[in-house]
Amino acid sequence: xxxxxxxxxxxxxxxxxxxxxxxxxxxxxxxxxxxxxxLLFSKTGMxxxxxxxxxxxxxxxxxxxxxxxxxxxxxxxxATESNYTPTAEEDELAAFSATMLADTETVWNxxxxxxxxxxxxxxxxxVSSACGSASSATGPFYCPADEKLYIDLSFFQxxxxxxxxxxxxxxxxxxxxxxxxxxxxxxxxxxxxHSMRGKVTEKEYNLNSVRLELQADFLxxxxxxHSQRKxxxxxAGDLEEALNAANAIGDDRLQKQSSGRVVPDSFTHGTSxxxxxxxxxxFDTGDLSQGxxxxxxxx
Numbered sequence: 635x636x637x638x639x640x641x642x643x644x645x646x647x648x649x650x651x652x653x654x655x656x657x658x659x660x661x662x663x664x665x666x667x668x669x670x671x672x673l674l675f676s677k678t679g680m681x682x683x684x685x686x687x688x689x690x691x692x693x694x695x696x697x698x699x700x701x702x703x704x705x706x707x708x709x710x711x712x713a714t715e716s717n718y719t720p721t722a723e724e725d726e727l728a729a730f731s732a733t734m735l736a737d738t739e740t741v742w743n744x745x746x747x748x749x750x751x752x753x754x755x756x757x758x759x760x761v762s763s764a765c766g767s768a769s770s771a772t773g774p775f776y777c778p779a780d781e782k783l784y785i786d787l788s789f790f791q792x793x794x795x796x797x798x799x800x801x802x803x804x805x806x807x808x809x810x811x812x813x814x815x816x817x818x819x820x821x822x823x824x825x826x827x828h829s830m831r832g833k834v835t836e837k838e839y840n841l842n843s844v845r846l847e848l849q850a851d852f853l854x855x856x857x858x859x860h861s862q863r864k865x866x867x868x869x870a871g872d873l874e875e876a877l878n879a880a881n882a883i884g885d886d887r888l889q890k891q892s893s894g895r896v897v898p899d900s901f902t903h904g905t906s907x908x909x910x911x912x913x914x915x916x917f918d919t920g921d922l923s924q925g926x927x928x929x930x931x932x933x
Contacts, residue, residue, distance in 0.1 A: 635802035636867045642732035643739055647782070649757040650728070651718030718758065727787045727805070728756055734806045735783075737867070738813045741860045745922065752816040753782045754809075761786075774808055776815035778824045783812040799882035801875035803868065807854055807913065808879065814853030818846060823928075837899045844885075845927040847903040848912045851880060852925040855916020863920070873917065880909040908933050 720728070735754045742749045755761065760769045764779035770786035777784065789808075794800025818824045827842045834842075858876070862868045881887065884906025889896045903909070916925060927933065 635806070635869055635872050637730060637733050637802065637806075640733050640865075640867075641736045642729060643736035643751075643754065645735060645739070645751050645753045646728075646732045647753055647755045648728065649755060649761060650720055650724070650787070651758060723791075724787050727790055730802065730805065731756065731785065731787070731809060734809045735813070737861050737865070738810055738857055740864070741857050742813070742817065745856075745860065746817070746820070748820065749817075750781070750820065752776075752813065753780075755782050755784045757784065757786055758788070759786070774812055776812045776819075778815070778819040778828075781816060781819060783809070783816070785809070785812075793879065793882070797879075797882040799875075799879040801872070801878075803872035804875040804879035807858075807876040810854035810857045811850050813857070814850030815846075817853055818850065823849070840900060840902050842928070843902045844904045844908075844933065848908055848933060849925055849927040851904075851909050852912040852916040852927065853922075855913040855918075856920055856922060856925065858913075858917050859920030876913060876917075877910050880913050881906040884909050904933065 731754060739751050743751075755763070758770070760767060761784055763777040763782065763784055765775075765777035768775065768784065770788055773789055774783065774785045776782070785808075790800075790805045793804060793808075815824065823846065827846050830839055830842060854876075858868070858873075883903070885901040885903050886896045886898075886905045889900075904912075912925075912927065
């Protein structure tokens with residue numbers, strides 16, 4: 635795959651080497667906590683607290699959160715792993731990811747009039763998002779609440795060592811799939827599916843989740859189609875790498891590997907065959923109108 639030397643996206647938030655959220659060092663020390671509480675419960679402190687609460691509510695902030703931050707350390711930061719040093723391989727994967735994100739920006743800005751570019755967050759170990767906290771075990775994910783893609787680059791290494799689905803274009807497929815979820819958010823499909831939770835049976839909700847995931851695979855294929863047409867980055871074997879990756883992360887295959895049994899009603903992403911089919915359909919046609927997974931009976 636020919637990707638070196640091409641534009642890298644500026645929409646990358648590199649949090650590698652940072653842990654989960656913690657309180658920063660700029661707040662009150664434990665030695666000051668006693669006097670602070672004494673002041674708060676005095677007559678003067680009660681007046682100050684009243685003004686503080688009213689002012690916070692007028693400004694639209696949660697006064698309890700602000701008070702907690704003040705006592706605990708003056709705002710959230712990230713615990714940095716002082717001994718973290720990225721390897722040359724990790725830095726190359728970071729550059730690759732930024733390049734692939736830039737390529738999706740080029741394609742989707744041309745195909746969609748209302749496209750807004752998402753942010754790619756690179757992290758190690760764990761991360762905090764608007765959708766909650768996650769660890770590297772979660773795998774790559776898209777958070778519709780903050781419109782960001784989250785990837786621990788070790789996942790790409792796991793794809794090769796654990797799933798036997800390595801290769802540059804396999805990794806590009808993963809990024810393009812998450813960008814596909816961003817497009818679904820823009821189109822209103824994500825919110826529509828998520829709003830069904832608790833209103834339909836678990837089986838029906840899972841089926842709609844599968845349709846959402848397969849459409850994201852299709853959109854990844856559409857991106858690959860137009861990217862190849864524009865810049866010709868793909869080389870022999872690249873398409874097979876993406877299809878192999880889609881095959882490796884099918885619900886049926888993963889369930890079979892983990893428990894030895896397959897439960898179709900619990901599928902949330904689709905079978906290996908379905909995932910390969912919809913990515914290939916997007917790649918072959920490049921036609922957005924052919925990706926309506928919600929209307930077809932033949933997934």
